[in-house]
Amino acid sequence: xxxxxxxxxxxxxxxxxxxxxxxxxxxxxxxxxxxxxxxxxxxxxxxxxxxxxxxxxxxxxxxxxxxxxxxxxxxxxxxxxxxxxxxxxxxxxxxxxxxxxxxxxxxxxxxxxxxxxxxxxxxxxxxxx
Numbered sequence: 001x002x003x004x005x006x007x008x009x010x011x012x013x014x015x016x017x018x019x020x021x022x023x024x025x026x027x028x029x030x031x032x033x034x035x036x037x038x039x040x041x042x043x044x045x046x047x048x049x050x051x052x053x054x055x056x057x058x059x060x061x062x063x064x065x066x067x068x069x070x071x072x073x074x075x076x077x078x079x080x081x082x083x084x085x086x087x088x089x090x091x092x093x094x095x096x097x098x099x100x101x102x103x104x105x106x107x108x109x110x111x112x113x114x115x116x117x118x119x120x121x122x123x124x125x126x127x128x129x
Contacts, residue, residue, distance in 0.1 A: 011042050011049040022062050025101065029060055029067060032103045036110040051110075054117040058110060066094040067101065071109045078112050079105065 008014040015026045026049075033040070033051050040053040048061040048070075059070035066087075073091040076083065082105055087094040095101055 008044045008047065010044065014044065014049055018062050022097065025067060025097065026060070026062055028103070029069070029101055029106065032101070032106050033058060033060075033110055036107045037114055040114075053114060055120065057113050057117060062097075063094075064097075066097050069093050069095060069106065069109075071113050072116075074116055075109050075113050079109055082108075 008017075011030060015023050015030070018026065030049065034042075037051055037053055037057060040051040040057050043050050043052055045052070045056060046059065048059050048068075050059045051057040056072070058072075058075070059068075061068040061070075070092045076088055076091055076093060080088075082102075083093050086096075
């Protein structure tokens with residue numbers, strides 16, 4: 001496994017640095033995000049995979065014992081009841097690496113973040129007028 005320092009140029013490159021089982025989980029997470037945010041741009045931001053749609057939408061990363069999912073503090077707050085079984089912080093949640101990803105919940109969070117980002121764009125554009 002390569003060093004997980006900054007310097008990745010693509011999500012594919014990031015995923016390729018992990019063991020096969022972790023790659024499978026990361027690909028599953030990526031596919032769930034893409035399915036719900038097909039217009040989002042994929043990039044590396046803060047050294048980790050990021051989906052961008054009128055601003056950062058969500059980030060994710062792999063660690064030894066968990067997958068980190070970063071939907072911004074608002075995404076965590078909006079789904080705090082559903083996330084109580086996971087370790088979380090202000091803008092992040094940890095999904096244990098040896099349990100199935102909650103793909104339905106992840107999809108709902110992504111949809112929430114899309115709506116939020118689109119609403120923020122409208123607010124910003126109306127303030128410029």
